[in-house]
Amino acid sequence: MSTTRRQLLKLSAAGGAALALRVPILSAATADATASPAFAPNGWVRVGRDGRVTVVVGRSEMGQGVRTSLAMIVADELGAAWSAVAIEQASPGPGYDNLNTGGSGSVEEGWLPLRRAAAGAREMLIAAAAARWKADPSGCRAGEGSVVHAETGRRLSFGTLAAAAAALPVPKEPRLRERDELELIGTPVRRVDGPAIVSGAARYGLDVRIPGMRFAAVAHCPTPGGKALRFDAAKARAVPGVRGVHEVSTGIAVVADDTWTAISGRDALSVEWDRGPLAGLTTAELWSRIDRSFDGPMRRVTRSDGDVGAALAGAARRIQATYRDSFQAHASVEPQNSVASVADGRCEIWSPTQNPGRVQKETAKLLGIPESKVTVHVTLLGGGFGRRLAADYATEAAEVARAARAPVQVVWTRADDFAGDWVHPGGRADLEAGLDASGRVVAWRHRASTLHLSMFGPFDPKDVDEDSPWGGVDTPYAVPNLSVENNDVESPVRTGAWRSVFYPANVFARESFLDEIAAATGRDPVALRRELLSAGEPVADAKPWKLERRRLERVVALAAEKSGWGAPLAGAPYAGRRAGRGIACNIYHGRTCLAHVAEVSVGVAGDVRVHRIVTAADCGIVVNPLGLAGQVESGVAWGLSYALGGEATYRDGRIEQESYREYPVLRYRDMPEVEVHTIRSERPPSGFGEQPVPPVAPAVANAIFAATGKRVRRLPIRAADLAKRD
């Protein structure tokens, strides 16, 4: 791409230009009751006689703005007026067999299917208008909720045309609009859920209220796999307002008239636990299992270019380093919860879930009823971050509701939420590079191991989890001899997906290591990255992905340029502090390319301040620039909590942290300025929810090195390690 075609969108001040939106949000119930759509050509878009366009959203809204971005795609392709769009949340059932929200796939995977659905509907509305006018459909255009006949200027609204359109055949291969016909895509649009959120009307899982509903707290064994030896049900029942005490497969449920009474009743149980097989387990034991997995060969070689062994043996100089991250909780502010009602061989569940299909399937299995008898309503999610791909807290509600013979809301306390989390497991990566006499990198070996993710099933002794190599296997740099070797260990604790999964650990290791090579060879970290991304084949094969090196190089160059890379960091915020810049970059799943430059200062006591993050990205067409900038800010905050915040630790088999007091996350005063630059592209959009996370920690760590000369090889970063000693 030439520089003249590189048009940049600066987004940090985009707010003022955003459309002011008051899109009505229908709950599924309201939509069912009122819509009786005149025109419903497919499962994703409907047009009512009143002209209202209902977009059915098949992904969970957990803050990534998907109810806005997917609706924009449909509305734009259809030619709807944005003010006439209403959202309906899909439930699993015929036609809705994949509602799973994960892997940053919502916009990427929705882009073509949703446009096809909307384009088909548009062609039918146009055909209906053309028939009415006895005109040629090719002379008609849809826009702003109407079909217009270009020649005569005649106009019919979608609502007027809906009934006639419904009688027409659904086109098999509708024409998709050209990029320049799309008017909404690429403009900053505010979140459709915003007005409900700021007024307190937005309904999350914990806000569901249904007639006759009771509240439950469940005593779980603090070490998963343990069981209750003794508890005092009578004492719990004696708490006024407690309606029942029920043993369920996950523990002992206390059902009451309100949440506080349920929690008080649970406290009164005074459960004595057999802590089961995990009693005595510590974080150190988990790390020693990971360390032992480095003793022999790694179980899977996920990438092998050239001959790394020979190249290392023949290298003029070898550099080695070991990196570790930490165990991390999700700690979404809304704790886990669900409402269930079980009666007459049916179950209805309201759940803040990323995976309603899994909720349906596991609930049906638990209750022994067909999946078709389980209705799952997806509420808004008060954060998801991968935790809510598991269905445990939803099936638990179904089990308690069945036992209580009443609709029940199961509420996890904050401590329950930590104790029952499916944590991000810590990982270790050993990197080694071979340099030739001129300092050129000729060999690169990345060996990594972690715990397997028990959220997705039992350990497979024959293979390594597919996601543990992420960030290593897709190393973008052109090194002729490159090997990536992965191992994992059966997890005795609950482990799971966590925003960008294993990318943060491997990208921290890889991008820090590259910085170490730059320092060891006296080269500039940006220059070395650009050198290694402009060398070799333009496209590297890293199964299952293709890595476009030049695309990433442009992003690195842009981040460096916009950050003022090389210019001194001066001014009041840096006074009396050691300051530096660091860069890190990544290609996520062979698609979104992203780089961060971090501006950091370190005080005498080793306290780290991150002042500014400058981000450059190439993610194809940007559907909603306002949403994209938000995801960068959010990913930066997540990455900073990972780099500088708390960690989950185990003692006697349980996670020690019970609240944000023991598990600190980034707070308001520590949020840096974030500046976002995107490269204009006509490619289909690629994911952006997780992508900003992985390069944050290494950009900060590299900046700390630039500021202090101290290399960070372990996360989270500890001030004591960076204190200035005279």
Place this chain on the structure above:
Amino acid sequence: MRYLLTVNARPRSVEAADPDTPLLWILRDRLGLTGTKYGCGVGVCGACTVHLDGEAARSCQVPVSAAAGKRVTTIEGLSGNGNGDHPCQRAWLEEDVAQCGYCQPGMIMEMAALLARRSKPSQSDVDDALSDHVCRCGTYARIRRAARRLTGGA
């Protein structure tokens, strides 16, 4: 035991066997005011922030017995007319602050209380007030922009 509270300018009478029942659960489970959120129950996340006689308070730390006779304002009552058009709510919408949005009612209530206390709070006043809240989505940069809009700060 029966307690009389004034919630969003309406007198409310609630029955609670346990005088230590946090105001949070009275609002959410008895009065149907679910805009006030449960986040931690130990006063460290700020999601449950309401106004008690005009001051920001963590409703998970206020026993119903201590709230009796006081004026309680929740996010639903912040704008007075229920339209959600208090200046803080408008600023939050203008800046498109919310992501998952779960913590935002608490953030807005905190900011509104601060502005009621002093019309021109300093940046450090804002930092102190809002840094007691957790937003796991990390919307802080936009909250800062909304706060600047409200305080006239640069």
